[in-house]
Amino acid sequence: MNPDSKIFLSGHRGMVGSAIHRALLADGHDNFVLRTHAELDLCDAGAVEETLAEEKPETVIVAAARVGGIHANSTYPAEFIHENLASAHNMIHLSWKHGVKRLLFLGSSCIYPREAPQPMTEDCLLTSPLEPTNEPYAIAKIAGLKLCQYYRKQYGVLYHSAMPTNLYGPGDNYHPENSHVLPALLRRFHEAVESGAPDVTLWGTGSPLREFLHVDDLAAGCLHLLELDNPPDWVNVGFGSDVTIKELAETVRDVTGFQGELKWDTSKPDGTPRKLMDSSKIRATGWEPKIGLREGIEKTYAHFKQELAKGNIRG
Template identity: 65%
Template sequence: MNKTSKIYVAGHRGMVGSAVVRALKARGFENIVTRSRKELDLTSQADVRAFYAEAKPDVAVIAAAKVGGIHANNTYPAEFMFENLAIAQNTIDEAYRAGVGRVLFLGSTCIYPKFAEQPIKEDSLLTSPLEPTNEAYAIAKIAGLKMCQFYRRQYGVLFHSAMPTNLYGPGDNYHAQNSHVLPALMRRFHEAKETSAPEVAIWGTGTPLREFLHADDAADGILHLLQLDNPPDWVNLGCGTDISIGDLARLVMTVTGYQGELTFDTSKPDGTPRKLTDISLIKSTGWEPKIPIEEGVAMAYQSFLKEQADGTLRE
């Protein structure tokens, strides 16, 4: 991939896709192709085929997906399965048929088994059962990464995948029920500060450990992978370190300036004790993240305030 390459970013309005577009522009790439959901239905094979024929990109970054938190995944598994399978099948197969030279498909670390050995290595894929609450989404993403692997093996095309860990940053989803843990905490502490609420209670003991990667770091990793002549079929895209939910809550509390009390509702479940990726494979290719969690959360809160002020906050 070089500065003259025509690059299609699917899902450019989402958190990851928009970060990829920002990173491309910052590095001097100008020939970037995007289509909104209204302009292009990625679940329609005919529409995707027509798009590739007309746009003729050299590279496709597939960051589009139907996403949501545990509640959404558990409530609407049929939609999560159908839409994400359709997006993967159409964007990958039609790219091959249109002669697109390179495809990078973005999945998620939820593709790995629920009880995978920690930290999670790439070769733990399909070794034991998935987490039931997001199984539909995970299976669709596994299908996508396997399509890239099999098309690469059979047809010799440079199709490969990256599996980001929990991402956060500009353009995140702050919906009260359907957001992930970090944006959910940020919204709750911000609103508690605004209303002078005496306390904020979070579920569980606060001891589970989770890994978080800023979206700009993720975009940097994606562009790094696109420059490799022989990238892995799929690779973890994370920071390789984790933080307890309790410490994360205290960090968000400090960043937002909330002065009340943080409490833990230990009658509620904790979930998986730990979920951390092994990033030794991508580090061996010469990349590692640059944004520490403390700096990243402060940056994310400034993005939250800006998006709230200008009416673009996703909620």
């Protein structure tokens, strides 16, 4: 990308968008179109069109999304499919309408089938049913990916997508019910340390395997993709290895300094046994992650405590 080109980055205050913004600034970019949700509702096609017509960005990065864990997806399925579908459609279609030549759409590993072969490759998309607990979100992300693919095929615009694995890092959501597993664990153990609790009880058996990528590694991957002349229609962006939830919990316990007992409520569900992405396609183009899991958790916990002291924690 030309350092002087104008970039419309949606979701710049979220975990993913803010990481991409930091990476772009560090790379010398400073010509941005940035709008908060209060300033621009991406579900409002008229407002999105007005912004694109006025600003005329050369590159669009779609990092805005309504996100959450199993509880949030199960409680608000209509909002998850409507908001994510509408915002993806508006950003992609209206970018094409207003002459945007390059667009990067951010999705999620949940686009792949529940029973996908492990590790999951890009070509297992739409080969069998999705995980029911996040199907609404996944369908919206699949639609965005396919919009990019077919607009590129029919109109020749360079619209492509990145599908990250489970992310964590600065700016995450630490809501006690609606957050993902790693930030939820950080908050639970931190509060247990603060209260002097003798134990922490977690759901399930701790046996499911999950892959985690620091959001700064994802941001570096996004910049890398935007520099490619002919990127794939979509690529997985993952760390390349996974850990059990029990191993993750023990690492978070060590990082937070919790000395109590770790208990498991095996009456609660475990969810999908394993979710590991095959990221060989993006690695073949020259990108690889740099931040190990423990190092990333230590950095994230330090940031969590800084933001907590300022009263800035999301959730």
